[in-house]
């Protein structure tokens with residue numbers, strides 16, 4: 001890539017134009033006052049990739065996500081999302097970009113005074129001029145997509161199980177048909193079976209809808225079962241690779257994390273799940289055209 005067109009598509013050897021990375025972070029520095037969180041951090045996610053993000057508590061995983069989506073201003077460095085340098089966007093362009101990604105924040109953050117349907121309609125109200133009836137129809141569609149029963153539409157978050165709330169949050173993140181989905185600890189607080197189902201749903205949706213997915217997780221099972229590559233935040237930088245590649249690195253944290261007892265168990269269960277095809281939510285084999293069926297599994301626990 002040359003400096004002048006650093007986010008422009010590259011020509012491949014066969015003459016075709018390769019799409020730009022979904023996310024490209026170069027030389028990122030973030031800091032709060034004197035506290036430096038990331039220093040000269042490089043990070044890239046390819047279109048359609050499922051990227052896991054791990055690291056000890058406080059290493060800056062959530063801050064990285066919030067910086068990529070423009071909620072935190074970097075002290076230095078450059079971030080391009082879908083080929084556009086986010087630091088150079090005008091306000092109108094920022095809004096246009098916000099439509100192209102969906103976010104499920106770490107704290108879930110459904111509006112407690114709104115029903116599930118109304119929650120899903122929030123981004124539709126903010127970013128479109130759709131008529132109320134159309135908004136409701138889209139909300140209903142998303143509710144089906146994430147495997148919630150239709151009667152969840154009129155429930156308030158407090159009336160849902162933890163797993164259902166996560167699904168409702170996912171439905172809201174999907175409201176605008178984003179190209180990139182950011183999930184921050186989506187399975188935290190779920191029991192292993194609920195977490196497993198949620199992972200399967202997320203993986204199935206990502207593949208069926210062609211989404212690029214960036215998922216912060218502490219869940220080793222998720223990492224083994226659904227992520228193409230993993231980014232490990234260590235010492236203000238990031239190490240990126242497949243689990244096998246990362247395990248070749250000498251870092252003590254990585255070794256402990258992936259080779260410790262939990263890592264070995266997750267590796268074994270990931271292999272088992274893949275052998276039995278359980279990593280896919282119900283193994284539905286959906287296409288983009290029939291996404292309504294994707295979340296076919298119902299969860300009411």
Ligand SMILES: Nc1ncnc2c1ncn2[C@@H]1O[C@H](COP(=O)(O)OP(=O)(O)OP(=O)(O)O)[C@@H](O)[C@H]1O
Pocket residue numbers: 032037055056057058059060061062063064106
């Ligand atoms: N808005 C903010 N102002 C000041 N400091 C912040 C802010 N947001 C995060 N931090 C600090 O940045 C560091 C990284 O926080 P972050 O939330 O990214 O951690 P994390 O890796 O997501 O941790 P966890 O696994 O516990 O969620 C922490 O020390 C945190 O206190």
Ligand SMILES: [Mg+2]
Pocket residue numbers: 061062063106184
């Ligand atoms: Mg966090």
